Each structure stands twice: as C-alpha cells, then as structure tokens.
Amino acid sequence: MARHRDPLRRDISCIAVGLAVRIQSLPQGAKVGIKALAARCREGEKRIAAALRELEAHGYLRRVRDRLPSGRIITRTVFCNRPTALLHPRRPAEAPPQPAKPEPAPVPAPMQQPAPVPVCIPTAAPPAPEVPVAPPAPSAPLFVPRVPPPTAPKAPRRPLPQPSELTPDLDRAATAFLSDLHRHAPQFTLSEDDVRRLVPGVAAWLERAASPDAIRRALTDDPPHPLKHPAKLLTYRLTELLPPAPPGVDDLATLDRPRPRFTVTPFQTCEDCDRAFRSPTPGRCRDCRETRAAYAQAAA
Template sequence: MQIHRTSPTRDFTIFRNELLRDHSISWCAAGVLMYLVSLPEQARASVRSLAEKRKEGRARIASALCELEKARYLRREVRKDQGSGLLRTVYVVFDHPYEAGDGEPVEAAPANEPESGWNLASGERPAGAAGPKPLVPSTSPKEPPSLTESAEGPDDPAVRTGRAARFLHGLGRTVPALSLGAAEALKLAPLVEVWWERGASDAVLAKALTAGLPATVHSAPKLLADRLRRKCPPVPPAPPEPLLRHACEGCGARLPAAGRCAACVRAVVRESRGSREPVPLAEGVLGFMESAKRGAEAARAAMRGLGGGAVTPPVVAV
C-alpha cells in the first residue's frame, strides 16, 4: 500500500493514531468524532444536523454518538440557559478517552441555541468563566445534571418539568432511534407529567414508549407524542365517600350522627357540672346514657327493697 500525504498550512486538524486505530468504536463513530473534533469552538451540532450532512440517517448517527459516549470520547450534558431559562444539550468532545474530572463545565451561552458543541481537542479554553471542578469525581455513568436551581424545592413545577425532560432525553441512550434534543424533550415533558400524576412509574412509562417500535422511526418526537397521548392511563377513580359523614363538634372524630363523641361528652360534663345549659349529644350516645341511668336507678331501688315483694330484675335497654 502506498500512501500520499500532503502538508497543509491552514484549516487542518491533527488526530492521534490511537484515535484512528481505536477498534472499540465503529467506522461511523470514528468518522463522526473526527468531524466534531474538526469543528470550531461553540459550533452547533445535533443528531439532525449531522444526519443532514451525510448519507447516514438519524438512527445511525444517534447510535454512533452513543458509542462515543460509552468509549468516553463524548459527553452530552443538558443545561439550563441562565439568560433565557431554556434547556439545551451541550456536546463535550474529546480527541482521546477522557478521565474523571476532564472538561470543566462552562456557563451557559446567552444565545438561545438548542444544542452546541465544545471542542476540547484544540487545547483552548472556551470564552467565559468556568465553573469549579467536582470535588469527588465519579467514573460511573450518571444522569445529566439538574436542570433547575438547587434552591427550588422538589415540588416546584420547574423541577418536575426538568425531571420529565431528562427522562425523555435518557431514552435515546438505550434506544438510539428515540433520541431527542433538549427543546424536543422539554416540549413533551408536560405529557410525561400527566402519566406521573395518574400513578404511572418510570418503568411502566419507559415500556409503553419503547416496546414494539417500528423497524424505522422517521420522527422520534412525533412517535413519542403519539404514544404519550394514546397510551396515557385513565384518570384514577375518586375514592368512595366515608360512611361516617358527621364530625364531632369537639375533636372532629367521625360519627354516624351529629353531636359529640363519648370522650368529648365526658370532658364537657366535667367542665359544666352545675350548669343548666344542655350539652348537645349524638343520638346514639344520648340513648345509651338514658338507658344506663334508668338501669342504675332500678338497681338501687331493688337493693333497698322498695315495694315489699320480690323484685324483678330490671331490663336495661341499650
């Protein structure tokens, strides 16, 4: 084999033989990586834009990007633009497998770009102040960083929307045909929230969105939107009304009739002894107390021997 090489003086990129001969990635993934490394800083890149430049479709490009992520040549991060509040995907590209702590996160750009690339191959730092390195870097795969400020609570609507967008964005890691951009994931996030409100778990939702996919997915956003609407679980039925519809006037305990419970009656009686004001009682409690009172009087009369004859034991109606 004879090789003819030229010596360019401008507009060229140098690649290591380690990269060009890396057998852990496919030819398609290697070509995508070399193209990304050759781009200038802050260049825009997405699955759709890359697929439009070559014969490979979106599915193959998405699969190649996943290969590069596994081989640690690329890291995709979803970030929130501090200026506009919109979500965007940032491609952090390396010309060699990165180690833990490589590639410090940078502040979001003010422009409303849905996706952008950060080329680390040139050795130049991008414009803008860089954030601090993580104190305890982890080498295990992890979810993209939080899409909202840490001061927001877990019940904040923005937190739920960001979590839903991350869920949809993560589907592309396991099923490349369902890869979404940050703007597309954010647009479909409210539909995911409806599933969660109706009691669906992440596992049930993922199965409904990924099971039985067609051989060719022409539009991942349209397919996911259709499944999210068509397969959405029904609204759960309202809980049955309690049988005890009355509340105690003292403590609020549930009663079959209006009034007070036995504990509150005893407390009120102790406080109102000597008062002639009647104490409102529940119908069942009042009947029980009257029957007990009549029984007690009959028992005392029998013990005193009133009437002279044999005393018939009283019958207490409860």
C-alpha cells in the first residue's frame, strides 16, 4: 500500500474522509475490502461501498486485478494520499539534451503546376421500388394480472335461506331462538329489525331438523374479535352452513331395500390331475374331460 503526504480534497464527504483515515491507520497489506472494513467500522456495507467508490472517483483508491500462480484472480486495493501518484504516474528520467548540429539550408524545389483535379458530378439514382411494409404484429403483454381490479363487478350474494312454509310455530321458535342468543353469546346482541330479518333463515334450519344447540354452535363458534356486525355474520353463516334437507320416507325405503346378491361359483379339485377349477359340482377339469373323450373315441 503506497502512502504519500497530500491533504484530502474538500469536495469529498466526511464519511469518505473518515474511511480514508481508517485505511491509512491499518498495517501494510491489511484487507480493505467492503466486508473487512464493515467488520472494523460501525457503518454498514452500503455506506462503506459508497465511500470507497467516492475515493476511487477522486483518485485516492485503485483496484487492480492480479492472477496468482494457481490461476486464481484476486483484486488488490491500493490507497494513496496524493491522487496524482495514481492518475499521473511518474515518467522515466529523460536523457540530458545533446548539442544541436547545424543543419544545411534547404534547397528550394522547382515549382510545379498543380495537376487537374477530376470533378465528379453525382447523377440521380433511379428511385428504389417501394416495398410494402407489413404492420408490426401485436406483441403479447409482458404481465397479465391474475387479481381482478377493484372496479371489477362482484358476484351477487346468495339470498338468505327460506323455509318451504313459514308456519306460526316455526316463526315463534325462530324468534325465540334469536332473541335468546345474547344470553349464550353476549357479542351477538341483535336489534328487533335484525331478528325479524333473520327469522326465515333460522326457520329453514329448524325445518331441516336441526336442533337449537346445533344451530347455536354453528352460528356463534369462533367469531372474529372485535365483532362489529353480528347480524351480517349470522346472515353469512345461515346461508353458507345450511344443512341438507333430511331424507324422505321413499329415500329411507330405498336404503332399507335388500341389495341383489351375486352367485359365486366355488372352486373344485380335479379327480385326475388335482388341479383347481370353478364348477358348481365336483368332477374333472375341462382338459381331463377332453382327454378322456379323445381316448374313448380312438378306442372305438
């Protein structure tokens, strides 16, 4: 690391000045890379890299690539206090001037007439035939958004389920269920309008043979905190968690109907070759029967 006495310029930032002083305080041959300086200083790697680039731009720092005997290429960093030592290296000493010898006076050459310069008159070239240029093909967009924009129309919400017939008993039971819901879950306190609007949905659940305890657990379990709109949450759960309709008598009769049975032919052991074959009655396999028939026909 070469060192020369030359004050730093005033147009360099204080961080670069401090880093230059830090580099000068290191011993000869010390590592002055970005990571090595970041391990010694409190500044981060980005600020150290910016300061090194600033010192290099002003000529105080130079990075040289060398190839080791092993073939590996390394980068050596040279720091100098005097930028002229890096930007303008010293020239070799010049030889002392020799005494000049008197030169003979030049003999004037005879005047010559200038040769005529040919003048080229450009001729108009015939116009090139016009070639129709095809319009550029539309290029495919580089980025296709997969998320719909905020202005995209939203899918309509499903309506609140309705019972096949809102009988007085169903209306009374659904109203009592909704009015009593806050005793089991205090955050589900509903207004009178909310109760009247949600009665058909609860009646549809009751019509499908859902018990009040099961409806209460499905509607009030694991609510968000804080719950700002309990009526909207109940509307969503009544619609999306609606249980299926109970099976009718005909459906149950279909389930109870006996299923058709399939007859499976058992395995038998051949009396001649002891090979297994399927047959409803014991006896011989097909090969043995054909062999016996061939022998009987040959004997006859």
